[in-house]
Amino acid sequence: MRKPLIGLTPAHDIESGDVKARPTYMRALKAAGAIPVVMPLDASEEDLKQLTKDMDGFLFTGGPDVHPFLFGEETQAHCGNVSPARDQMEISLLPMIMELRKPVLGICRGIQVLNIALGGNIWQDIPSQVTREFPLAHSQPFSYDMPCHTVALTEGSLLARISESSSIKVNSMHHQAVRDLAPGLIASAYSPDHLIEALEMTDYPFFIGVQWHPEYLWEKNKEAFRLFQTFVNACKE
Secondary structure (H helix, E strand, C coil), X not given: CCXXXXXXXXXXXXXXXXXXXXXXXXXXXXXXXXXXXXXXXXXXXXXXXXXXXXCCEEEECCCCECCHHHHCCCCCCCCCCECHHHHHHXXXXXXXXXXXXXXXXXXXXXXXXXXXXXXXXXXXXXXXXXXXXXXXXXXXXXXXXXXXXXXXXXXXXXXXXXXXXXXXXXXXXXXXEECCCCCCCEEEEECCCCCEEEEECCCCCCXXXXXXXXXXXXXXXXXXXXXXXXXXXXXXC
């Protein structure tokens, strides 16, 4: 049986120019039955269109901050470094994918890119912008292969059905988060401090973004592995 090809948006080392992919994504996708393919960063529009047709699904991976101009804001004092080349590539790629209704999964930066590309925005820096009674560790102090907080899943959401639960434990390594959802998206998970932790598009074959990193959890966490399995299965259809 043919395995689906999953295009991964690449990490970009801004100083060296290196383009690469974290092996944890590769291992999770391979275990779920797919062949991961790292997308080129400097592809032309024509090349991206061809790749969009050739790939069976797409994973928008984690990485640096998105430039605030892309969601109509000035740069907040605690915003981190950005990759203009990666911003441009990913935001150009998403409409091509959606035109063909190919499955989409976003992780960490990926959920934020999906929301921004469709017209939403993000908190540029949670600690300095969001007032919270309890400063939840959104950038956890210990290894990423263990969870650090829970998220409540929206009843009836695809993510809740995949997880077979109303609450799951997740890991966390981010200082930004989805703020206002883009049109057509719903929030399917919230952290205990009421930040959006996952989003979906309900009238699309498979469109999920999560703020946590299931690629570090899937070997020990059945909900994380089922997310990859469901995504890969959608890419076979």
